Amino acid sequence: MIKDILNKNEKMTPNSKEIAILKEHFPSCFKSDGTFDIEKFKGFLSDKITVTDEGYELKFLGKNYARLLASVDTTTVITPNEEHNSKPENKNSENIYISGDNLDGLKHLLKSYSGQIKCIYIDPPYNTGTDGFVYNDNFDFTVDSLSEKLSISEEQAERILDLTKRGSASHSAWLMFMYSRLLLARDLLSDDGLIFISIDDNENHNLKLLCDDVFGEENFRNQITIRRGAKSVQAQFETWDKLGQSVEYLLFYSRKSSYRFPKQMKPLDEERQGSWNNHWRGTDRPTMRYPLFGITPENGQWRWGKERSYIAIKNYKKMINDIGVDEKSITQEQIDGWYSNLDYECDLLRLSDSGKPEHYIPPTDSTLLNTSWMDLLVGSSSEIRRLFGKTVFETAKLTATLQRIITFADKDAVILDFFSGSATTAHAVMNLNAEDGGNRKFIMVQLPEIIEEGKPAYEAGYRTIDQIGMDRIIKAANKIKEENPDLEADLGFKHFILQEPTPNTLDKIEEFDPDENKLFADKTLLDEFGKPTILSTWLVRDGYGLTAQPEELDLSGYKGYFIDKHLYLIDTEIPNEAIEKIVVKYETDGSFNPENIVLFGYSFTWTQMEQLKINLKRLKDTEKNLNINFDVRY
Ligand SMILES: C[S@@+](CC[C@H](N)C(=O)[O-])C[C@H]1O[C@@H](n2cnc3c(N)ncnc32)[C@H](O)[C@@H]1O
Numbered sequence: 001m002i003k004d005i006l007n008k009n010e011k012m013t014p015n016s017k018e019i020a021i022l023k024e025h026f027p028s029c030f031k032s033d034g035t036f037d038i039e040k041f042k043g044f045l046s047d048k049i050t051v052t053d054e055g056y057e058l059k060f061l062g063k064n065y066a067r068l069l070a071s072v073d074t075t076t077v078i079t080p081n082e083e084h085n086s087k088p089e090n091k092n093s094e095n096i097y098i099s100g101d102n103l104d105g106l107k108h109l110l111k112s113y114s115g116q117i118k119c120i121y122i123d124p125p126y127n128t129g130t131d132g133f134v135y136n137d138n139f140d141f142t143v144d145s146l147s148e149k150l151s152i153s154e155e156q157a158e159r160i161l162d163l164t165k166r167g168s169a170s171h172s173a174w175l176m177f178m179y180s181r182l183l184l185a186r187d188l189l190s191d192d193g194l195i196f197i198s199i200d201d202n203e204n205h206n207l208k209l210l211c212d213d214v215f216g217e218e219n220f221r222n223q224i225t226i227r228r229g230a231k232s233v234q235a236q237f238e239t240w241d242k243l244g245q246s247v248e249y250l251l252f253y254s255r256k257s258s259y260r261f262p263k264q265m266k267p268l269d270e271e272r273q274g275s276w277n278n279h280w281r282g283t284d285r286p287t288m289r290y291p292l293f294g295i296t297p298e299n300g301q302w303r304w305g306k307e308r309s310y311i312a313i314k315n316y317k318k319m320i321n322d323i324g325v326d327e328k329s330i331t332q333e334q335i336d337g338w339y340s341n342l343d344y345e346c347d348l349l350r351l352s353d354s355g356k357p358e359h360y361i362p363p364t365d366s367t368l369l370n371t372s373w374m375d376l377l378v379g380s381s382s383e384i385r386r387l388f389g390k391t392v393f394e395t396a397k398l399t400a401t402l403q404r405i406i407t408f409a410d411k412d413a414v415i416l417d418f419f420s421g422s423a424t425t426a427h428a429v430m431n432l433n434a435e436d437g438g439n440r441k442f443i444m445v446q447l448p449e450i451i452e453e454g455k456p457a458y459e460a461g462y463r464t465i466d467q468i469g470m471d472r473i474i475k476a477a478n479k480i481k482e483e484n485p486d487l488e489a490d491l492g493f494k495h496f497i498l499q500e501p502t503p504n505t506l507d508k509i510e511e512f513d514p515d516e517n518k519l520f521a522d523k524t525l526l527d528e529f530g531k532p533t534i535l536s537t538w539l540v541r542d543g544y545g546l547t548a549q550p551e552e553l554d555l556s557g558y559k560g561y562f563i564d565k566h567l568y569l570i571d572t573e574i575p576n577e578a579i580e581k582i583v584v585k586y587e588t589d590g591s592f593n594p595e596n597i598v599l600f601g602y603s604f605t606w607t608q609m610e611q612l613k614i615n616l617k618r619l620k621d622t623e624k625n626l627n628i629n630f631d632v633r634y
Contacts, residue, residue, distance in 0.1 A: 001529075001600070003206040003503055003509050003634035005073045013149050014067035033544035049421065059211040061172040063161045064150045066179035067137065074498075078536040078546070081495035086554030089477070092494035095426065096443040096549045097473065099466040100498025102418040105445035106184035108498070108537075109416075112545040117188040117354060117443075118413035121405050121425050123198040123397055124181075127174040137164050154229075168401040175206055181418070182214045188416065189255040194221075196405050198378075198397065200248040207251060210267075210609055215253040216320035221261075224250040227374045248378050250405070261408055263343045265366040267375045312347035314358070320350060337359065344368065369404075374402045384422060387475045389531060393422035393468050411438035423469035426493070427476040433489050434480045441490070444469060470495065494547055496536065500526070514634065515599060521572045525602040531570050534600055538633070542566055542598075555581045567594040572603040576611065585616050586626065593626065601634040 013019075022041075023030060029041045042051055084090060098105045125133035140487040141149070146156035149628060163173055189195065196216070199207050204223075225247045234244065320327050323334050325352075339348075339360070345368045348360035380398045381391045402425050406415055409448045411433075417425035429442040448464035451457045462468050470493075477491035501509070512522060526534070539548045542565075550563035558578035567582070585592050597616070599609065609632065619626045 001077070001508070001534065001633045002075050003512070005075055006137075006509075007079070009072040009075075012068065012072045014064045014071060016071050020389040054236070057495075058154050058175075058206070058213055059576050060175045062163055062176040063179065064152070065146070065160050065164070066176045068149060068181065069103065069137070070180040070183040072139075072530070074107040076104040076108075076498040076500050077533050078108060078540060079329055079497045079530070079533045080536045081497060082532055084495045089492035090494055091492075093490050094441045095429075095473075095490060095493035096441075096446045096546050097420075097426075097466075097470055097493045097495045098443070098498060098546075099448045099464075099495070100445065101447055102181055102445045102497045103184070105418060106181060109443065110187055112540045112543050113414070113443075114187055115190050116414060117416045118190050118193050119406060119409035120189065120193070120195040120416045121187055121197075121402060122185075122417060122419045123395075123421065124178060124419045125174075126200050127169060127171075127203050128200070129202075131167065131175075131176065134167040134169050134175045135164065136167045139164070145575050171203070171206055175210060178207065179210060179214070182210065184256070185416075185418070186214055191256050191261055192400070193255040194259070194408055195253050195255075196224075197251045198248065199251060201245060204249055204251075210255055210556075215255070217255040219253050219255065219259075221254055221259075222250060222371045224371045224373055226250060226376055226378050228378045236300070247374075249371075254442075264369040264404075264407060264518055266369045266373070266404070267366050273362060308347065309349060311350075312349035315346045315352045316348045316360075326474075344482070373401070376404070379543050382423075386474075387472060387479070388460065390456050390460060392460050392462060393465070395471075396422040397424045399424055399428045399431060403432050406432055406440065409440070411436065411440060414441045414443060416443045416445075418445035420446040420469050421465065423472045426469075426473045430476055430480055430489070430491055434484050434487055439490075442493070443495075444473075493538055496546060499533070505529070509634070512602065512634065514632075519605055519607075521608075522602040523572050526572060526600060528568065528608065533569050535568060537565075538568060538598060539563070542596075554587075562592065562594060565594055565596055566596045568598045568600075570600040570603060574604065574608050574612075579612055582612075583618060586616075586619050594628075595626070596629045596631055598631045598633060600631045604632070 012561050024035070026041060026044065029037050029044075031037060043060035045051060089448040098108075100622060109503040125131050125134045141157075141161065143154050143157045143161060146152075147154045148162060149158075150157065152160075163170070163176070184193065197207065197211070208220075208223070225371065226249070228246050228248055266394065319335065319338050320330065323330065323338055325334065335348075350358055350360075376400070377398050379396055381394060381396065383399060384393050385391050406413075406425075406428055415429050417423075420426070423444050423446070426442045426444050429440045432438055433440055446469045448466045450464055451462055451468075457465075457468055462471070473493055480489075480491060481487065505525070508522070508525055508528070512525070535550070536546070539550065540546055544550075544563055544566075544629065548563060550566075550568070553560040553562050553567075556575060558574050559571055560578070561570070584599075597612070599612075609630075613630060616626075616628050
């Protein structure tokens with residue numbers, strides 16, 4: 001299973017995927033010697049698309065390298081945390097927590113969830129210089145192999161490798177880190193999928209161009225502004241070289257430009273509320289909705305411009321018409337009802353009995369959602385303190401912010417956060433489901449980043465950040481259960497750990513030659529990986545996802561694992577009776593038709609494999625006429 005991947009990876013180039021797509025859809029553009037006829041390709045585009053050679057794009061050192069990293073497959077395996085996953089609250093949960101590097105996590109996820117994720121939120125390191133971001137990786141490309149794969153000079157390859165090994169926090173290093181991950185994330189999004197990315201001034205400009213590149217400029221929706229807490233604003237005044245940075249941003253992209261978002265309201269900004277209170281409502285007349293402007297359009301001294309005022313009068317007339325009542329008998333409730341059913345905001349003006357214009361102020365303290373989310377704070381350590389008793393995580397976002405983001409997607413959406421930190425996103429998903437009866441699921445990916453000794457989290461007993469994230473979910477779930485004792489919602493999660501095979505395992509894999517090992521199976525590799533790991537990794541690879549539960553078959557004492565189109569045989573020493581039992585099951589059980597039999601290659605001798613193949617060939621001539629595909633994985 002790793003051997004196949006290592007072999008495939010050797011042939012990977014940064015554009016392997018794109019070339020495969022071109023070959024599939026434009027075979028006539030490829031000549032027999034493999035060369036690509038660009039002029040012919042342009043012919044396919046010319047009448048609908050204007051080909052531009054503007055040459056405007058974001059370039060950075062290692063851009064192609066990042067594409068290569070996105071194309072090579074992960075050599076990690078997925079180990080389920082069996083103890084955690086078998087607890088009653090987690091056993092049937094469809095929420096997922098992955099401990100591991102998100103580059104590997106995303107690659108595994110793509111095998112099962114490609115095009116299925118409705119909403120991604122990420123809060124990556126901002127590269128502030130003090131947030132600990134440094135890029136380095138453990139891909140061991142040599143200068144030669146890299147210069148060949150990327151078609152670059154040896155000198156350029158050396159510069160890239162220097163960047164990836166030295167531990168760099170340059171703009172190029174940060175972009176390289178983000179680019180490979182965003183390329184993978186894009187393919188996870190469904191057609192109506194959305195992605196929100198938190199960022200601040202340090203990399204905002206670069207991230208915007210990078211996202212235009214990855215998601216397409218036409219899919220950019222908005223840059224949302226969120227208020228920073230007083231502490232982080234004040235921190236800037238220590239150096240007096242900049243104004244206090246009081247906001248940060250959420251970049252918002254959709255997978256397709258046809259996306260239209262649902263109507264959402266937000267509380268009025270403090271500033272705006274203040275001005276309305278002061279000018280129009282007044283503390284002694286809190287419900288007054290028709291403040292007098294005092295001046296008529298005719299004398300030209302409107303508070304608004306004439307055009308806006310006339311549109312507002314037109315809107316008012318439209319309302320009268322829509323409601324279908326005489327203006328004199330219209331009630332406040334009718335106006336409020338009409339207004340709250342609008343999916344846009346508009347001004348309404350009418351002339352009062354005395355001829356003065358009156359302006360309608362909506363009855364609620366909310367307004368249609370726009371890009372100013374100043375009613376929300378970026379982050380909050382108090383939420384964490386309330387749950388944990390101390391600040392075990394310092395850069396947690398506010399649950400309310402995440403809840404607002406998540407409401408852009410449907411109530412049964414899968415929400416992914418692959419820089420999960422303290423798992424605020426998972427908390428928000430559970431909160432929201434409890435609030436509105438939704439059935440959203442979450443997938444969290446978090447690096448098991450080591451916590452330094454002496455930090456409050458360390459003192460509290462946590463050694464890696466994923467431990468904090470998982471504990472947050474458990475604590476939040478308990479709180480939700482306490483507050484909603486009758487709630488029936490998925491408040492558990494399944495936990496998986498991504499593991500790189502040990503050097504010892506890799507050596508064994510490398511040394512193993514299937515042709516030489518015809519007579520004896522190698523039991524040690526099964527022991528090194530463990531059956532649950534092999535099974536979980538394969539289920540994901542074959543598209544069944546992380547929460548699939550295959551049926552365990554008892555084949556005369558030998559265990560097989562069956563799900564839909566696959567039968568997995570992993571254990572060593574398959575007896576002839578088990579093979580016979582499989583054939584009989586195919587013949588007699590109408591619901592048993594797996595088209596693929598997958599073998600853990602190391603566990604089978606040549607004779608056993610032949611035995612299986614010969615026996616299963618019999619099925620070709622039966623009623624089911626099955627042509628079974630043998631997939632021997634190493
Ligand atoms: C700014 S924090 C996210 C905070 C989170 N939004 C919250 O509310 O708690 C970024 C997180 O990404 C994690 N991280 C950094 N690189 C990663 C990687 N390659 N894979 C997975 N997680 C990573 C860090 O450990 C850190 O916890």
